[in-house]
Amino acid sequence: MNQPVLSIRDLSVAFRTNGSDVTAVNGVSLDVPQGHTVAVVGESGSGKSTTAAAVNRLLPANGRITSGQVLFKGEDLADLSERRMRAIRGAGIGLVPQDPMSNLNPLLRVGDQVAEALEVHDRAHGRTAHARAVELLDSVGIPDAERRARQYPHEFSGGMRQRVLIAMGLACEPSLLIADEPTSALDVTLQRRILDQLDTLTTNLGTSVLLITHDLALAAERADTVAVMYHGEIVESGGAQDILADPQHEYTRRLLAAAPSLTSATTVAGPLEPEARPDATDLITVDKLTKRFPIRASGSSSEFTAVDEVGFTIPRGHTVSIVGESGSGKSTTANLILGLEKPSSGSIAFEGADITTMNQKETFALRRRVQPVFQNPYASLDPRYTVEQSIAEPLRVHRVGDKKSRHDTVVKLLDQVALPSTMAERLPHELSGGQRQRVAIARAIALSPDLVVLDEAVSALDVLVQAQILELLSELQRELGLSYLFISHDLAVVRLISHAVHVMRDGRIVESGTPQAIFANPQDDYTRELLAAIPGAGLAT
Incomplete structure (x- = not known):
């Protein structure tokens, strides 16, 4: 049997927080065979994106691999020098990250950013690199690629920006592509078109794919093998259809039950x-x-x-x-x-x-x-306000009650959205995405709209x-x-x-x-x- 392109063995990752280590990934093992797509599925905080970051050695400053191996074509990435890793990133391992706005340079033209991926790895330079960048943009479905290559990221829609990231990730024809939630912010029709294009491109290039997603339905539809992560561990893995037909772990069954499309x-x-x-x-x-x-x-x-x-x-x-x-x-x-x-x-x-x-x-x-709740709970809450200040803000603006009555209302609202009253003094960065959205809902109903x-x-x-x-x-x-x-x-x-x-x-x-x-x-x-x-x-x- 051919050696897997990627073989992760007993990988553990920890983050240094307040003077002690917190384990985010614990003893994870999985293989990505040549030409196959392997999906890692789990909710926020399960460790799936941390696993992907560990493969590319792109962990935050306080994160480190504490044990295990990450073998790329037999070479243990955990032991390599940073210079050798820079040579592998992009050329051997491509990356399509989740958020195109924070991963594209707003000051550089789109074509220049794709060409840069080629020049850094000495695949093409100057006019040749630009011509190849245009070809890549065309291959991912960007119309009028020659003209669009001269534009800036803010002139592209979210779906177009995501296509640019795919072009950059595949520019050097890597053996492995890590796609970390590549379409989670896109509507379903655009998601399908982009994933279809990604499937076609990776198939033509013979590229293996490690797909990171929170969507079990998407994983089952797109992957050959699915690995389910929970609390930093892989609790179940197998063929996509087998996982859907007969889930063995209680967490997998919960994911299936919660997926609206299934x-x-x-x-x-x-x-x-x-x-x-x-x-x-x-x-x-x-x-x-x-x-x-x-x-x-x-x-x-x-x-x-x-x-x-x-x-x-x-x-x-x-x-x-x-x-x-x-x-x-x-x-x-x-x-x-x-x-x-x-x-x-x-x-x-x-x-x-x-x-x-x-x-x-x-x-x-x-x-x-009439009150709103917006899409992004990270952006809709003031990072300087505590939870209590955020929820009480509409009460203050409309001069409802005094300080004590507003505090009592906040406690009641937190209970209504199933959050403990101890959350009142926390700041948004101390909450999960789901908790933040609950706070946004509590704020929206504070005035009894x-x-x-x-x-x-x-x-x-x-x-x-x-x-x-x-x-x-x-x-x-x-x-x-x-x-x-x-x-x-x-x-x-x-x-x-x-x-x-x-x-x-x-x-x-x-x-x-x-x-x-x-x-x-x-x-x-x-x-x-x-x-x-x-x-x-x-x-x-």
């Missing part, structure tokens, strides 16, 4: 099934809502229509979802309802009053009744935390009678929590209905495309 239609009627209220009155009525943005380029100007005559209602106590891929207009619609953007035409009625014509005082009063607008509020979370947040939202709706506008690119999640679903494409609603009807009998080709793109949809039982 939840069969017969199990949707579980604790998240929203209770319809046929006599509910409409809280929000949107009519012919349109938003156009001016575009100025080369001395000329034009307009881009982001939202095009959209109409729908949100009944009291109901969850109405808008689903679509990036650029469909769903987030702009949410911003219009929140009053963060002014519509070009159309109306948004809140209990019959048009919010687009309200004065400043009326708008301020409305904000007590009628409507909460959730813009991709669970898309950045791993499936177990995502399931907990969705359950929390359902409980709060039942207890408090909240109405939700739920913005998402993920129909699998939308199916679990919605009373009504509107599918948006190019600024227009192309299909509306109950989640059951849309899943069972989608009418529009675009809806069918979204459903087909859900990772693991074809694997669900």
Whole structure:
């Protein structure tokens, strides 16, 4: 049998924190054979990304390999000099990291950054390197690659930036590619296109892939072998289909149960099934809502229509979802309802009053009744504020209560979102992503609003935390009678929590209905495309 491209043997990694070592990876062993894709799956903090970082010797300053071997083509990377490792990184082991904005230099043109990967490893220089960079950008599906190579990262969409990282990772035709959550922030159709391209490119090059993901459905669909990590250890590994059909470890079963795309239609009627209220009155009525943005380029100007005559209602106590891929207009619609953007035409009625014509005082009063929860809990909380200060902020702004009553309210809200009162004095960096999102939800309901607008509020979370947040939202709706506008690119999640679903494409609603009807009998080709793109949809039982 051929030697694996990568062989990890009894790997342990520790981080030095407050004078003592904390073990993050404990005795991990796995092989990545030539031309195969091996997926490491687990929730945040399971140790999967730390394992990947240890392979590339890119651990943080306080991290170190404490024992074990990382054999790349028989060479133990743990024992190599930094100079030798620099030669292997990029040339022998490619990397596609998760966040394209923090991994691309905003000051350098995209083509120059791809060419740099070639020049550093002496594969090409000057015009030859630039020409090859253009070829690579074209190969990962970037249209008009010659022109786009001269642009900067901020001129690219998230999906395009991720393609650039794939081009850089494969530039030197490495034997092994480490893809660390390469598409977790992308909508499902774009995710599928990018992963299809990655599969094609790695197959053509004979590249082995170590795929790091929190999505078991994605791993099962894309990998030959799946290794499940929990608390720094691999608790189960095997063929993807075997893991899905007969999971042996309790943690694997929990991951399967929490994956919306693997939840069969017969199990949707579980604790998240929203209770319809046929006599509910409409809280929000949107009519012919349109938003156009001016575009100025080369001395000329034009307009881009982001939202095009959209109409729908949100009944009291109901969850109405808008689903679509990036650029469909769903987030702009949410911003219009929140009053963060002014519509070009159309109306948004809140209990019959048009919010687009309200004065400043009326708008301020409305904000007590309409609150947002955004996608990124890292960015939506002030890093200088404690949890208590963040949750109490809307109470202070709207002059609700005194200091003691606000403290009591914060304690009650923490209990409502299933966080201990001891969290009140912590800062955001001391919390996990799921805990931060719970704090954001507590802040959103602090003023007892009628409507909460959730813009991709669970898309950045791993499936177990995502399931907990969705359950929390359902409980709060039942207890408090909240109405939700739920913005998402993920129909699998939308199916679990919605009373009504509107599918948006190019600024227009192309299909509306109950989640059951849309899943069972989608009418529009675009809806069918979204459903087909859900990772693991074809694997669900």
